[in-house]
Amino acid sequence: MLNRRNFIGTAAVLAGATLISGRSQAASIPEAQTMASPNMQPPLFPKEGREYQPVVTLNGWTLPWRMNGGWKEFHLVAEPVIREFAKGMKAHLWGYNGQSPGPTIECVEGDKVRIFVTNRLPEHTTIHWHGILLPNGMDGVGGLNQPQIPSGKTFVYEFVMKKSGTFMYHPHADEMVQMAMGMMGFFVVHPKEPNLYRVDRDFVFLLNSYDIDPGAYVPKVMTMLDFNLWTFNSRVFPGIDPIVVRRGDRVRIRVGNLSMTNHPIHMHGYDFAVTCTDGGWVPESARWPETTIDVPVGAMRAFEFVATEPGDWAIHCHKAHHTMNAMGHEVKTFIGVNQRDLVKRITKQIPDYMAMGSAGMAEMGEMEMPMPDNTLPMMTGTGPFGSLEMGGMFTVVKVRDGLARNDYGDPGWYQHPAGTVSYEYKGEVKTAPPQSPEKKSDTPAIELNVKKPKGHTGNH
């Protein structure tokens, strides 16, 4: 899925299949690679330079690089992209090298890194290297540390990697708009000593959010907190790749948050240790156990576990509305309201009307109804036992026996050993009589009306 593309001149177009050699090697700037697929690409093992265990990016890829006189050279292109959020929905975003988020950049502690940034956006941009220790003039704050990169221009960032760790990159010019449009990426610096903090599988993804009106394609860039699409790497369930793990592997998951609110990321089936933040590695003595790690805004958390327990384990943001796709916040609660007799009357004015919500919203997960263009159901997805009723920031960690060392392919649903699945009790059930909601008068007995005031978007 890797496509070559030349931004410099016609000479490089003729470059052969070998990525970092031949004509492009001779060029003064590395050829910019672009990615057409929104699916997870295999890890990119280094062919030269220092050895390391590469990461895999959920629904993403790692940017190829070349060595040039002792410098590791990358080429990022800031440009408009079309990103598929899940089958049935595409967003018109800004990103890097064909996708949003941009490709993951991987290098090694001590590397001399040179990053060319070509601006194909209609406005200027910069890149800030979040968390990386570097000279002040390379920090990428437009106007403060450097002039912004005008449209059509290419700037060069050069710095030496002082330490290993997990970082991010994003614009620092018209920052709110450019981030709301999807401009961000992961930056992993591996330890110089390849066995330090070594894991068998190393996954990375960013947390981001968008506000795209149902039927529209472009995010509303002025939205502050009331986003309607909560994404892992600009994807929503069921469009997010599963995290596929071989049983017994040591696994690291690195989660960076470049959205505008915190996300408590919860993984089922395991307790894990938090081993790294964007500030650096947590010393072994200071690591702490969790089942949910809250990732603050503008921060990164990495956690590790040994995949001892086979199965399909959910991993998701624990803000329940972040595991939903776009929904209307003004929709009233119809639970317990009989609408059946009114349907006939309403269909006189609205012929295709169907009553919903009288028993809750679960029916939404199963219903197939015509929707606005380019809109995903609020809750959707199907598992081995039926409707999954999820969306947004949700995927599955699939722990399996017998996978090949670097096989990240989806192994399908977990086959449960006999007698290990919850089952229906067929005997008599004795319970206290339920509280009847029917006896209420027109004025409900509930005195306290807990409702957020309108207009205040509060915390998300």
Place this chain on the structure above:
Amino acid sequence: MSAMGIFINLRHANLLAGKTVRLAAMLGVTLLAGCKAITPDGGVNEVAELTSVAVRQDLVIRDEDSADIIEARLKTLLLRPLSADAAVQVALLRNAGLQAAFNELGIAQTAMVSASLPPSPTISVARLSSVVELQVERQIVANVIALATLPARAEIAADRFKQAKLKTAEKVFSLAADVRRAYYQAVASQQTVAFLEEAQSAAQSASELMRRLGTTGAVNKLDQARDQVFYAEITGQLAAARLTASSDREKLTRLLGLWGSEVKYRLVSALPQLPPSAKAAPYIERDAILHRVDLQSLRIDLDVLAKTYELTNATRFVSIFDLSGMRNTTREANGFRYRTTAVQIDVQIPIFDLGETKVREAALTYREALNRLQEKAVNVRSEAREAYRAYQASYDLAKHYQREIVPLRKVISDEMLLRYNAMQIDVFQLLTEARQRIAANVSAIEAQRNFWLSSVNLFSAVVGGSSGSAIAKTSAAPAGND
């Protein structure tokens, strides 16, 4: 036997087709009386001829002979939901005021005959189509004018009879126009009621749902009250619309002259569709000058005065177009003449050397009449312009609703339903949208009604008759949002 006589008989044959022996008897009478002094129709057939195309209907004097036939015809007309044309026909058969005007005409004819004047002159006209098009109206009203502008040597009594015919023709035009106006108004009001009933039903559903949400505790009293008050308001609007519809219908009933069980007549459920385009009428002012019966009646006043004062020495002739300030005329051999698609009409007005009379009163009276004629001619032009502008504007507006607003409302409704399916909005927003769509439809009906009213007004401005009041702009549309 004149061509006109035959034509009138044909019209009778048409009206009474397949009827009794009396038909033949009546025909016989008419044939015999065609060119004679007192006719059994008292001049009504000539009026029918004057107005035939313009109102496209039969005129019959109601008497012992015709009563049964009229009633039979009425019964047939009332069997089906009335169209605008059928309504006009009913009124022409039944409106007692019109019958009274016919009787008056008979009296005028009697006066003419008792003055032993020569018989009415005959003119030849072609059989005309029955489409209300200004082209056709021009033809028929041209005939009116041809009748009215006979050579000046005609006797005064004959002139007065001609005037009486013109006045009766005007009454026919007026009644027909009033019936059409009342008809379009009544149909539109009835249609509005139907839409408001839908809006009320939507509001009722919303209100009932809100009440139930109140019972479960999902909404507070404020939201419930807001929805209930909206329902209450729209119920009030509906009641007002029903009252309007009922009085609009009663107004039409009066003009139709119906009573008893006949008042249960049915109307079509919707206004006629807009024509594909508005009529172009570049010569609307000239058309009006040529056709207006009231103008022609004033023209006859001059003849009468000339005869009364024995003014014989016309020094020159002016065109009625000169009189009204129209200059783009066609000069022909013997003065200003105007050619229409049907008949050549002489619209010359004699100007006398008023010095010839020693009677100062005569001179002043003639000048007064001339000034009145001029005033009328200028006003007729203005009225025609105004009516045409209103006609065109109301067409554009009605088309705008039909082409833009109503289809866009449909798109909005469809998209809202998709959003509902996607849990973006709830049923209350759907119902609010349904009400807004209904409101747009009500406005579209008003616009369509206004077009038909203005087309009637245009007709009146060109041929004469009641001009109708300014078209109401008030809206019965339900409030869109709460």
